Amino acid sequence: MKLKIINPNTTQSMTDKIGQCARAVAMPDTQIVAVSPRMGPASIESHYDEALSVPGILDEVLLGEQEHVDGYVIACFGDPGLYAAREVARGPVIGIAEAAMHAASMIGTSFSVVTTLARTCNIAWHLAERYGMKRFCRNVRASDLPVLELERPGSDARRIITEACRVALAEDQSDCIVLGCAGMTDLCAEISDATGAPVIDGVSCAVKMAEALVSLRLSTSKRGDWARPLPKAYTGLLAQYALG
Amino acid sequence: MKLKIINPNTTQSMTDKIGQCARAVAMPDTQIVAVSPRMGPASIESHYDEALSVPGILDEVLLGEQEHVDGYVIACFGDPGLYAAREVARGPVIGIAEAAMHAASMIGTSFSVVTTLARTCNIAWHLAERYGMKRFCRNVRASDLPVLELERPGSDARRIITEACRVALAEDQSDCIVLGCAGMTDLCAEISDATGAPVIDGVSCAVKMAEALVSLRLSTSKRGDWARPLPKAYTGLLAQYALG
Amino acid sequence: MKLKIINPNTTQSMTDKIGQCARAVAMPDTQIVAVSPRMGPASIESHYDEALSVPGILDEVLLGEQEHVDGYVIACFGDPGLYAAREVARGPVIGIAEAAMHAASMIGTSFSVVTTLARTCNIAWHLAERYGMKRFCRNVRASDLPVLELERPGSDARRIITEACRVALAEDQSDCIVLGCAGMTDLCAEISDATGAPVIDGVSCAVKMAEALVSLRLSTSKRGDWARPLPKAYTGLLAQYALG
Amino acid sequence: MKLKIINPNTTQSMTDKIGQCARAVAMPDTQIVAVSPRMGPASIESHYDEALSVPGILDEVLLGEQEHVDGYVIACFGDPGLYAAREVARGPVIGIAEAAMHAASMIGTSFSVVTTLARTCNIAWHLAERYGMKRFCRNVRASDLPVLELERPGSDARRIITEACRVALAEDQSDCIVLGCAGMTDLCAEISDATGAPVIDGVSCAVKMAEALVSLRLSTSKRGDWARPLPKAYTGLLAQYALG
Amino acid sequence: MKLKIINPNTTQSMTDKIGQCARAVAMPDTQIVAVSPRMGPASIESHYDEALSVPGILDEVLLGEQEHVDGYVIACFGDPGLYAAREVARGPVIGIAEAAMHAASMIGTSFSVVTTLARTCNIAWHLAERYGMKRFCRNVRASDLPVLELERPGSDARRIITEACRVALAEDQSDCIVLGCAGMTDLCAEISDATGAPVIDGVSCAVKMAEALVSLRLSTSKRGDWARPLPKAYTGLLAQYALG
Amino acid sequence: MKLKIINPNTTQSMTDKIGQCARAVAMPDTQIVAVSPRMGPASIESHYDEALSVPGILDEVLLGEQEHVDGYVIACFGDPGLYAAREVARGPVIGIAEAAMHAASMIGTSFSVVTTLARTCNIAWHLAERYGMKRFCRNVRASDLPVLELERPGSDARRIITEACRVALAEDQSDCIVLGCAGMTDLCAEISDATGAPVIDGVSCAVKMAEALVSLRLSTSKRGDWARPLPKAYTGLLAQYALG
Known part of the structure; x- marks a missing residue:
């Protein structure tokens, strides 16, 4: 196909x-x-x-x-x-938000979204509601990284996002992480290894x-x-x- | 201003x-x-x-x-x-949906929306949810009129919409009507007179x-x-x- | 009129x-x-x-x-x-709670209510639910001031409430403030200036x-x-x- | 006590x-x-x-x-x-609404309220929400009897309410009936016998x-x-x- | 009976x-x-x-x-x-969860559940939803005690649970406590005395x-x-x- | 795998x-x-x-x-x-209910479940709530067939279920059908052809x-x-x- x-x-x-x-x-x-x-x-x-x-x-x-x-x-x-x-x-x-949230709801009782700028958090909450996934979403957290920082060679994005995921798991007591930007798709396995929790990439x-x-x-x-x-x-x- | x-x-x-x-x-x-x-x-x-x-x-x-x-x-x-x-x-x-729904919630315990084509009803429901007005919205009803039929001289739109409002009031037991299209703005007073119920125009x-x-x-x-x-x-x- | x-x-x-x-x-x-x-x-x-x-x-x-x-x-x-x-x-x-909450929902994605005594917070939450505004209300916060303290010449109410609004904006990450008592109506402009956020007075x-x-x-x-x-x-x- | x-x-x-x-x-x-x-x-x-x-x-x-x-x-x-x-x-x-609704929720998955005048139905719905019982309440139905008609010797109230209960059970597919007026307290056993369903009196x-x-x-x-x-x-x- | x-x-x-x-x-x-x-x-x-x-x-x-x-x-x-x-x-x-939550909702505007292991908290939340009691439930808190520790002579369970109740009342600002395990039934009066708040035992x-x-x-x-x-x-x- | x-x-x-x-x-x-x-x-x-x-x-x-x-x-x-x-x-x-409901929510704005006995409808509603799918579920309809009737050679199940799906689409105005029993898995394609609507089998x-x-x-x-x-x-x- x-x-x-x-x-x-x-x-x-x-x-x-x-x-x-x-x-x-x-x-x-x-x-x-x-x-x-x-x-x-x-x-x-x-x-x-x-x-x-x-x-x-x-x-x-x-x-x-x-x-x-x-x-x-x-x-x-x-x-x-x-x-x-x-x-x-x-x-x-x-x-990709739809797919990631649905998948998360089948492998955990709760998830946290880790995304880029704070001003987009409400958009993620709105989607969680639209898809019926609000009951699984414990938090939507901003890493305060602009989207294109994920594309900049030499940026500190990888470390910052991994750290935001760690904090989310600890503070939200969520079962898993949903990565809140398509630009994070390549970080999925690495963050899962680093945190020991399922990390879900929408792409x-x-x-x-x-x-x-x-x-x-x-x-x-x-x-x-x-x-x-x-x-x-x-x-x-x-x-x-x-x-x- | x-x-x-x-x-x-x-x-x-x-x-x-x-x-x-x-x-x-x-x-x-x-x-x-x-x-x-x-x-x-x-x-x-x-x-x-x-x-x-x-x-x-x-x-x-x-x-x-x-x-x-x-x-x-x-x-x-x-x-x-x-x-x-x-x-x-x-x-x-x-x-205008926002304004009409908010106004309706202050003058009645419930409203029905009367709109144009059935395929747009979900959009109205979605807005009612977004604005917190779902609890007041008893129904969203289509009149099955395309939007531009409201603009066609000689169309039967006026009669059809008035009738749809009557049915809405009777069947939904709503307190008032919200007109679900900007093109109905000029019908507001007339339908209110015809039905004896408050009719709310978003414009x-x-x-x-x-x-x-x-x-x-x-x-x-x-x-x-x-x-x-x-x-x-x-x-x-x-x-x-x-x-x- | x-x-x-x-x-x-x-x-x-x-x-x-x-x-x-x-x-x-x-x-x-x-x-x-x-x-x-x-x-x-x-x-x-x-x-x-x-x-x-x-x-x-x-x-x-x-x-x-x-x-x-x-x-x-x-x-x-x-x-x-x-x-x-x-x-x-x-x-x-x-x-006035109704009017303030509706207005707040049209200029921000979220609001915090700052009111008088803690024992009245639930009343505000109940109204937020009744009006469909619960989804916009991030918090209802008490300033612990009795209502009539707002009327006492020489009271510290003005300062205390302004401070409570500041804390609300910072901690709740709300877009705007709703003043939770008619007796605060005269503080609206001043607190808006002090905080840089829209402050909404129900009266x-x-x-x-x-x-x-x-x-x-x-x-x-x-x-x-x-x-x-x-x-x-x-x-x-x-x-x-x-x-x- | x-x-x-x-x-x-x-x-x-x-x-x-x-x-x-x-x-x-x-x-x-x-x-x-x-x-x-x-x-x-x-x-x-x-x-x-x-x-x-x-x-x-x-x-x-x-x-x-x-x-x-x-x-x-x-x-x-x-x-x-x-x-x-x-x-x-x-x-x-x-x-009594509180007690009846709570009891109903422990003996059935759903109940219908049968009350007096239609204009009080919303009050019952509001209470159902306040008590968390909305998810069990399939319908609130008016019998169109004024409260004091229940007190009038020779009134037809008994028959009318029993019939309203029958219709409620059939149309709402509810498990049980909640009587929506203290004045119906003496009808409870009789309607339960007549309908074969649990009938709950708040008093x-x-x-x-x-x-x-x-x-x-x-x-x-x-x-x-x-x-x-x-x-x-x-x-x-x-x-x-x-x-x- | x-x-x-x-x-x-x-x-x-x-x-x-x-x-x-x-x-x-x-x-x-x-x-x-x-x-x-x-x-x-x-x-x-x-x-x-x-x-x-x-x-x-x-x-x-x-x-x-x-x-x-x-x-x-x-x-x-x-x-x-x-x-x-x-x-x-x-x-x-x-x-017993059903009975305790219903009782709590009639004597307070909110309750906190204090239970045993964290992994059972979601079960309590799920029941609160099923019974319509979620709106009253401010929090479900684990004491991290295994169930059978409550049965072990000489265990520190009594002190740990009393302390968890104190924290719940202070941090959740709940009106009362629901004990989240049948094994706590004998602690009810004592914790109520110690905290000065209504403590509710499901049994x-x-x-x-x-x-x-x-x-x-x-x-x-x-x-x-x-x-x-x-x-x-x-x-x-x-x-x-x-x-x- | x-x-x-x-x-x-x-x-x-x-x-x-x-x-x-x-x-x-x-x-x-x-x-x-x-x-x-x-x-x-x-x-x-x-x-x-x-x-x-x-x-x-x-x-x-x-x-x-x-x-x-x-x-x-x-x-x-x-x-x-x-x-x-x-x-x-x-x-x-x-x-299979989980998988079917999630799939349905990605291809339509609403679905109806067609299941076996009426007494199981509440179970389906409960799952729809648990999975966050209640907002997509317009109705759960019983065909009044016992489960094993689906296995009886010569039974009329196929016709009865197809008819129930037709009625569901017409009366609930749902976008698609979810088959509410694993025993219906082999009917999926046939009912989709007969009704012209997407029919979703959980298996x-x-x-x-x-x-x-x-x-x-x-x-x-x-x-x-x-x-x-x-x-x-x-x-x-x-x-x-x-x-x-």
Whole structure:
């Protein structure tokens, strides 16, 4: 099967890393295509960034439909554009926060999210509520690292995040850690070793979840909210988004 | 004070109607500016439409900041882009679903929302939850009218919506009705007369709420989530959205 | 329009202060009448005091109906008698806790309440739940000041409350502060300046909310719970409360 | 032990009936004193009636403290003044809605409340929430009988309520029935026989609950909200309520 | 009446203590039979232990039905097998966590549970949710004592638990304490004296609750979930559990 | 990898069917071992049956640990013994209700469960709450078929369940169907074809979920509730369950 992993920001080094981690867990016959959108923000650290990442994500999904993609992963912990993407994709679409939180709830009674900037914590709480995972989420903790610091060679990110995970496990008395940014995907095994606790990376979880749904021939129900959008006029900069 | 009412779709007749209704309830010294964005969908009837209306809304807010706007109203019942707009506006930003639901909760123990297409009902439920208004919301009912049918001269919309409100009051045993689309703003008084129940229009409520907050010198807290977004690169079609 | 602000306790200095703050934010053509009831407790600091403030509040509402009052504000943070008052008033009735919490939820993702004695914190939590505002309320904090200490010239109340607000913002990581007593209404601007955070006073919010609802011709729905009470015999001390 | 059963309305025939039912289930050495207050409404069918029944209830509790009462039951399904009464009583105070709902939750997975007028249904829902019993409450159903119709010789109340219970069991698929008015206390056994389902009367449940707590030497905690009210001035009609 | 108190573990000294405490609060004409099951774990400190205590509990209930038992108490704070027992018993079945939490909610606005090992805290939280008591439960605190340490002559358990209760009252600002293990039943009065707060023991509460329900002729509804199980084949070690 | 699918009842024909469906969706290198326990009920249709199925399940997990099993599926829609099994298994353990509900929440905004007897509906609701899936679950509907009717050659089960699914989709307006019994696993594709809606079978979902977790090297956290049980004495019929 063919899975498209959309990193909603335009930072190619992060996209490459995400693609690599996705391939590492995919089944042998799964083809992973990892992309950044053709437009949008270099990183997502606000509602503003998140909202403006969505046109680029939808552009990639519309392209993906022509490329015979079987399933999609949206690889940003805010799961931007998830519902809109489901409306236009034939196959399943999974968000990495969604996949990570669901997985966490099956291996522990509680989890803590460790994310980047404090201002994004509420977004994670909102998703936990939307997915029904609030009862498992003991805390969402910021490491105060900007997203792109994770990409800077020589940064201290690895140490800071590991330490934030340690504190989370001790203070929140959580059973496991959910990494709250796609850019942390490569730290998963290392932090698990360092802390002795299960550490959950949304990118790899979402790949397995998408594979599972595609294998089971389960895709977005088109009976309700997520039916294909009605055709209508789109104007200005976004005229290209009009659906036939 | 100067309030900007942003109709997130590009249908000018609806924008005109919204502006008119806003002016009818505004204080004498309030200047109402009602606009449609320079880009985006002709109507909003899906998550896809909603997501793609946001760049146009944010464009109008960024313009508004240069135009010395004191407060904003987002005049679509899905309250698209509300949080992103709050991050970039100095003054308060109010969504019409938000304003209508809050007002309803102060004059009744319960309300029913009467909206357009069934596929948008979940969006209203989601907002009711987000605003804490789920406990007051007895039902969200679709009239099965597309948004633009409300703009078509000679359409049967008026009768159909009035009837849907009647049924809602009888079957849901709700205390009042919340109209679930900005395009219904002009029907408010009429349906209230026809049903004998309070009927709440989000556009006029949001205007009064925005006036109230501006009068009280209360605006979006910049201490947390809704602080101004960090400056960063934006590329492609959306390059113009990079903040200084 | 004519708004009656009922301070449910019998302390006239507090009533005067409340009236003054209400007038400062009212529209030019709004007439503010601020009163204390003809009976009841000097301050409200328990369920007992609260319950026994209600006959005096209802007395003022019944009088108000003869005085052609357009809307009412109940100016005690426990919102005593709110639903009973709605049953007998023609116009809208707003509680100050209700108004403050709703306003807070439109300008921040979270608020902390700073109130007087610890024993009243649960009342505030109960109201937050009733109004759907629990999801925004991070904490209710007592300053351990009795209500009337706010009225005592030379008291240290101003400093103590400002400090409690500072601590709330730091420890609760809330976006804004809700002042939890009508007697703090005059401290609002000062504490906002001192802390740099939005500080919300229920008295002024409730005045604007009542003005908004009266302007919109929205009043308590009489379809359900809050219909006018049935006529019946009342005996003893309370015989005067029998409705015609 | 000595239990005081306070029927918050002034209708003596109902008080007599309540006293009789209380005595029928009390332990041999329990002394039941059933009273109506010296002031207040003839029946309680609104928030207004309920609020104005509280001074009479508190008067009886203050008297009861001098009469060496060990525990109290508030015998109106709205549990009026429950928290205020707890503040001034040494022994436990139990509401009949509270007792009935708790008992129901221990013998079934769900219950339906059958009450009098539709306008009081919300009060029952509110109590269900307050006591944590909302998850067990499938429905609150009005029989559309005014409270005093239950006292009128020759009324059809018995038949109407039995029928409402039958419908509740069938339509709500509830495990048991909670009778939603103290005036129904004498119908409990009969309706249980007629429907074959457990039917729960709050008066008798509250008597047993009060007996249990007194036997266990458990009474209202005075550590928090329900500590004795602070002494303060009371004026006007209610001057007598000032506590020493 | 005849009540059977089932201590789900096989430790006879605990069963004896439980029986003694039950007898101390029972009505004069209540016969208390306290038993340990004929099979199962010596103490219950995990989901595994809890699950494997249930066959022994059900065995005792099936025996009890032949012994003309009128009501049952399951005397382990996890309330194991409560619903299964209700299916096969004619009379009411009460769990000690259930009884204690309900009682606590009638004498305080909040409680803290003090239990044995940290790994059982989640079980208590889960029960608090199931019974609707989560809103009253401020905290569940472990004393880190294994269950059987409570039975060891010369152990320091008494002091450690009293201290844990003190800390709970101070830090959680709870109104009262719920003892989270049947083995603590004899400490109730002493800790109440030491802390000055109401301390609630589930064993004695459950006895009074069972007495109350039996007196009121209220028993498990057989209309729904808790109807008698259908007859069917049981094989292997558990063949004896097949119902006729 | 080696997955053990435990059908908690002792009906071999159902176990065979479950094994077949599991193998049909498993990855080529996954070895599926499907078993019935050595003891317990022929079908699970009550809390009593469910509780008594758990010793048999745990027996199979303890055996599985010696058989080098990598992950487990508990194939009964009540997910009996799930938490106890997690305490004693090294690899992940997944319940079929858990897996089906999680999958449903990723492909639709709502689902209806169609199950066997009405008396088990509450069990499904309870699981939906436990897993955080209540917000997605619109209804749990009984088909009124006993479990073993699904195994009877010539039964009308297939038609009855398909019809119940049709009704669920129409009346609940759900996006998809969750089959509420492991014995329905073979009907999944057929009902999906007949109704045109996604139909979700827990057995196949749980297999894919277990495969995913094993692939990701994620297993039950041993930091909290689900740590290995402490060693202790077990007596009587269950003496064999004592852990070393």
